[in-house]
Amino acid sequence: MSFGLVCEGPTDQITIENILCGFFDDDISDVINKLQPGGASESNGEGGWERVLTYLSSYKFRDSFLMNQYVVIQIDTDVCHMKGFDIPLVDEGGITLNDVSEIVLKVKDKLISQIDSGEDDFFENNKDKIIFAISVHCLETWIFKHYNNDPKLNKMINNGESRLVEIIQRIHHGDREKLGLYLEREGKTFKMHKIYEAYDELTMPFFKKGGDTRIEELSRKDESFKFFIDELTEKASDFLD
Secondary structure, eight states, rough: EEEEEEEEEHHHHHHHHHHHHTTTOOOOOGEEEEEEEEOOTTOOOOHHHHHHHHHSSSHHHGGGGGGGGGEEEEEEGTTTTTTTOOOOOTTTOBBOOOOHHHHHHOOOOOOHHHHHHHHHHHHHHHHGGEEEEEESOOOOHHHHHHOOOGGGTOOOOOOHHHHHHHHHHHHHHOOHHHHHHHHEEEEEEEEEEHHHHHHHHTTTHHHTTTHHHHHHHHHHHHHHHHHHHHHHHHHHGOOOO
């Protein structure tokens, strides 16, 4: 078993890696390969949603299946409206979409179209090996819901990063070391510190013993996360104990 990761950035990669290890209840990090962003010396060393789309249509993506049994594609839906992605998340009447399943399917169709723009029918011929991790509207929403215990917030899809900042400040109030790792100042407020080490530690509960249970709990809290786990279960369940 081996996984390639195509993600927006290194913080997303380590989050997905920890989730995969927890899902299989095993440290499989040695068979998880970072495809995009790749190594700093490679042409695909930089992150960003634009580079995800470019990578999906490239020969590098198609060749990655020679070395990886599965490829996980992660992207946030908060970039959908941007020029180059061009997926407005509104209905026919111009009303903002809040239906998570509809949002996920719209973005999934865009990613499939991008894959097939590199080679006709490539997705159809490899669909059992491609797993989508489409976070609505950002991956920080998944992390926030893991730490959140207020059921009234389980349906929220907006402001995931700011809510994560708030819950970190509450949980680690007075702990300068933790706050310094997870957050960075932006004017008079704070934002997430987008570094590998911070997200590795924040998502380590998925990796540790009992991670599979925490993944099940998060699947009940967040619909877009459940889409990811359901695809993972459907396509890679042969490797579960």
